[in-house]
Amino acid sequence: MAAPDFYFAINATFRFFYERWGEEGLTRYWEALGREYFAPLSRHFREGGLAAVEEYWRDFFAAEPGGEVTVRRDGEQVTLEVRVCPAIRHLRAHGREVMPLYCRHCDVVSGTIAREAGLRFGREGGDGACRQWFAPAGEGEARR
Amino acid sequence: MIGCQDFCGHYDWTFAYLQREYGEEALRDYWEQAIARDSQAHARALIAAKGFQGMAEYWGHTLAEEEAGYVATAGANYYRVDMHRCPSLGFLLERGQQQFADYCEHCIGWIGPLMADYGFAIDHAHNHRGQCWWEFRRASEAGAPSAPGEVAGPKDVRLRQDWESGPIDRYLRSRRE
Numbered sequence: 001m002a003a004p005d006f007y008f009a010i011n012a013t014f015r016f017f018y019e020r021w022g023e024e025g026l027t028r029y030w031e032a033l034g035r036e037y038f039a040p041l042s043r044h045f046r047e048g049g050l051a052a053v054e055e056y057w058r059d060f061f062a063a064e065p066g067g068e069v070t071v072r073r074d075g076e077q078v079t080l081e082v083r084v085c086p087a088i089r090h091l092r093a094h095g096r097e098v099m100p101l102y103c104r105h106c107d108v109v110s111g112t113i114a115r116e117a118g119l120r121f122g123r124e125g126g127d128g129a130c131r132q133w134f135a136p137a138g139e140g141e142a143r144r
Numbered sequence: 145m146i147g148c149q150d151f152c153g154h155y156d157w158t159f160a161y162l163q164r165e166y167g168e169e170a171l172r173d174y175w176e177q178a179i180a181r182d183s184q185a186h187a188r189a190l191i192a193a194k195g196f197q198g199m200a201e202y203w204g205h206t207l208a209e210e211e212a213g214y215v216a217t218a219g220a221n222y223y224r225v226d227m228h229r230c231p232s233l234g235f236l237l238e239r240g241q242q243q244f245a246d247y248c249e250h251c252i253g254w255i256g257p258l259m260a261d262y263g264f265a266i267d268h269a270h271n272h273r274g275q276c277w278w279e280f281r282r283a284s285e286a287g288a289p290s291a292p293g294e295v296a297g298p299k300d301v302r303l304r305q306d307w308e309s310g311p312i313d314r315y316l317r318s319r320r321e
Contacts, residue, residue, distance in 0.1 A: 002147070002148050002149040003148055003151070003206075004148055005148075005186075005206065006148035006151035006155075007148055008182075008183040008184070008185075008186075009151065009155065009178075009179060009183040009184075010146055010148070010151070011182075011183070012178040012179065012182035012183035013158060013174075013178055013183075015178065015182060016174055016177060016178035016182070020166075020170070021166075028165075029158075029161065032161060033146075033154060033157065033158075033161075036157065036161075037153065037154050037157040037243075060145075060147060060149070063147070063149040064145075064147050064148060064149060065148070085145075086147075086148075087145070087148075094186070105145075105146060106145050109145075109146060110145065
């Protein structure tokens with residue numbers, strides 16, 4: 001049930017937290033979401049390693065409607081090349097104002113999921129196209 | 145990234161988080177402000193402009209997109225939905241994933257304020273097992289809800305053998321009984 005109109009609610013939820021409790025409150029919400037709701041995913045990544053990370057994100061983006069994303073594993077890093085972010089594409093296609101901190105949720109939520117799994121997460125770009133990566137926490141600077 | 149494929153899971157978790165961290169009033173405010181006024185602005189626009197026809201267009205699109213098992217019935221002075229298989233609650237029940245005590249409450253939480261804004265009253269009941277019914281009428285014309293089968297015929301969810309096999313929450317003229 002990957003209904004793209006749910007992106008409207010995700011965007012509105014971020015805006016609600018931001019308007020009520022500021023960036024700090026929104027970040028606390030994202031951290032708790034990563035730590036609590038996604039705890040099973042962190043366990044899965046911890047147990048399955050980068051192969052599990054690669055498989056999860058490949059399946060994830062295959063199910064999200066409207067995105068153009070390539071997932072690849074190069075040695076000790078899984079990279080997500082997001083050419084078209086499905087959420088931002090859908091929001092813009094329907095004239096919705098994208099909440100200004102929208103892209104930050106990937107940093108905080110995925111960053112928390114990664115940390116809880118003994119990994120680290122990075123992102124560059126945004127606003128509809130970005131590159132994200134997961135790598136073991138102890139490794140040196142991730143390749144971009 | 146937070147996706148739409150498991151939206152119902154993190155939506156439900158968010159209800160529990162809001163209630164736990166900020167209280168019941170914040171959760172009600174979230175449904176009214178974030179969902180009814182922001183997220184569901186497309187529903188608001190349709191219902192404001194077209195009334196019952198707008199409801200039919202909104203739920204026709206949304207429930208098809210969510211692959212719901214439902215029947216809609218429309219008349220000159222009402223719009224009715226019989227939900228036999230709620231995809232949203234079904235997602236949670238299938239996974240044993242409910243974090244919030246009453247997930248079904250979110251629907252009246254956003255639909256209630258939206259309908260009130262445009263002068264519609266709601267009769268509604270849900271059984272916490274993926275079935276519910278809704279009747280919308282102009283508040284000025286609203287009386288008692290239809291009798292089981294009167295409007296939707298044999299597809300009235302209240303005629304299911306399992307409809308009353310557990311607790312049911314009821315709303316009459318937008319007020320909880």
